[in-house]
Amino acid sequence: MIRHLLSGGDVDADTATLILDTATEMATVAGREVKKLPALRGRTVVNLFYEDSTRTRISFEAAAKRLSADVINFSAKGSSVAKGESLKDTALTLQAMGADAVVVRHPASGAPHRLANWVDGSVVNAGDGTHEHPTQALLDAYTMRSRLGRLAGLHVAVVGDVLHSRVARSNVLLLSTLGAKVTLVGPPTLIPVDIAQALAPGIGVSYDLDAVLPNVDVVMMLRVQRERMNDSYFPSAREYARRYGLDVPRMRRLPEHAIVMHPGPMNRGMEIAPEVADSPRSTIVEQVANGVSVRMAVLYLLLGGNNL
Ligand code: NCD
Numbered sequence: 001m002i003r004h005l006l007s008g009g010d011v012d013a014d015t016a017t018l019i020l021d022t023a024t025e026m027a028t029v030a031g032r033e034v035k036k037l038p039a040l041r042g043r044t045v046v047n048l049f050y051e052d053s054t055r056t057r058i059s060f061e062a063a064a065k066r067l068s069a070d071v072i073n074f075s076a077k078g079s080s081v082a083k084g085e086s087l088k089d090t091a092l093t094l095q096a097m098g099a100d101a102v103v104v105r106h107p108a109s110g111a112p113h114r115l116a117n118w119v120d121g122s123v124v125n126a127g128d129g130t131h132e133h134p135t136q137a138l139l140d141a142y143t144m145r146s147r148l149g150r151l152a153g154l155h156v157a158v159v160g161d162v163l164h165s166r167v168a169r170s171n172v173l174l175l176s177t178l179g180a181k182v183t184l185v186g187p188p189t190l191i192p193v194d195i196a197q198a199l200a201p202g203i204g205v206s207y208d209l210d211a212v213l214p215n216v217d218v219v220m221m222l223r224v225q226r227e228r229m230n231d232s233y234f235p236s237a238r239e240y241a242r243r244y245g246l247d248v249p250r251m252r253r254l255p256e257h258a259i260v261m262h263p264g265p266m267n268r269g270m271e272i273a274p275e276v277a278d279s280p281r282s283t284i285v286e287q288v289a290n291g292v293s294v295r296m297a298v299l300y301l302l303l304g305g306n307n308l
Pocket of ligand 1: 055056127133136166167222223225263264265
C-alpha cells in the first residue's frame with residue numbers, strides 16, 4: 001500500500017480497486033445500528049483545514065470516528081495560523097502530538113506534498129488549490145461502479161470549469177488508470193487543452209455539450225469556481241447556463257442508463273438545474289454517503305489497520 005494519498009495518479013489500477021472493494025465492505029457499517037469498527041483504535045487522525053469545506057471535512061471526520069480513531073479537527077480560523085504561523089511549524093506541532101494521519105485541505109496547490117516531507121504519518125490530500133482532490137475521484141469512481149457495474153470502458157464527460165477544478169484533475173488521472181474514457185467539455189477559456197493532454201493521453205475535449213451528451217454513460221458537472229477567478233472567462237452567468245448548464249431538455253439527450261454527478265457545492269440554476277440535481281438520475285446525495293465509506297477505506301489501508 002502507498003504511504004500518502006496526494007494525487008489521483010498515486011494509485012495504480014490494483015490499489016484503486018483494493019480501495020473501492022474495501023469501501024464496499026465499509027459501506028455495510030453504515031447500515032448497522034452501531035456504526036463503528038475498532039480498526040483504528042488508539043490511532044490519531046488530524047483534519048487540517050485551511051480552506052472552507054462542508055462535505056469533505058465532515059466526511060473525513062465521520063470516517064475516522066467510525067474506525068474508532070482519535071480525531072483532532074484543526075481549522076485555520078481561530079488557530080495560530082491566523083497569527084502567521086507557517087505550514088511547516090504547524091506540521092512540526094502535529095508531529096510532536098503524534099499524528100498517524102494528517103488530512104489536509106489548503107488553498108495552495110502543492111501544500112500537501114510539502115507537508116508529506118515534514119511529518120512521519122500519512123498525508124491525505126483533501127483538496128489543494130486548483131490542483132488535486134484524490135478522495136473525491138475515488139468516491140466518484142465508487143459511485144459510478146456501484147450504479148453502472150463497471151469502470152473500464154465507461155465514457156465520462158467532465159463538464160464546466162475544468163481550469164480551476166481539482167476534482168476534474170484527479171478524476172482524469174484515476175479514470176484513465178481504471179480504463180474509462182474521459183471527455184472534457186466547457187468553454188475554450190476554461191479547458192486547458194495542453195494540460196489535459198499532459199495529464200493523461202487520449203483525453204477528449206469538446207466545446208459542444210449537446211453533441212457529447214448522447215454518447216456518454218456519466219456526465220459530471222463541475223462547480224463554476226468564482227472564488228478562484230480573477231478574470232472573466234465567460235460573458236455572463238446566464239450565457240454560461242445557456243451553453244453549458246445541464247437543464248431538463250439537455251438531460252433528455254442522455255442515454256436511458258446515464259447518470260448525472262456533481263461533487264457539490266452546487267450553483268443551482270447555473271451549471272445544473274434544480275430539477276436535474278433532484279432527479280432519479282442524479283447521484284449527488286449518494287456521492288456524499290459513498291464519500292464516508294471511501295475515506296474509511298483510505299484511512300484504514302494507509303494506516304494498516306487491524307483486521308476488520
Ligand atoms: C469540491 C472541492 O472543494 O474541491 N467539493 C468537494 O470537495 N465536495 C468541488 C468544489 O468546491 O466545487
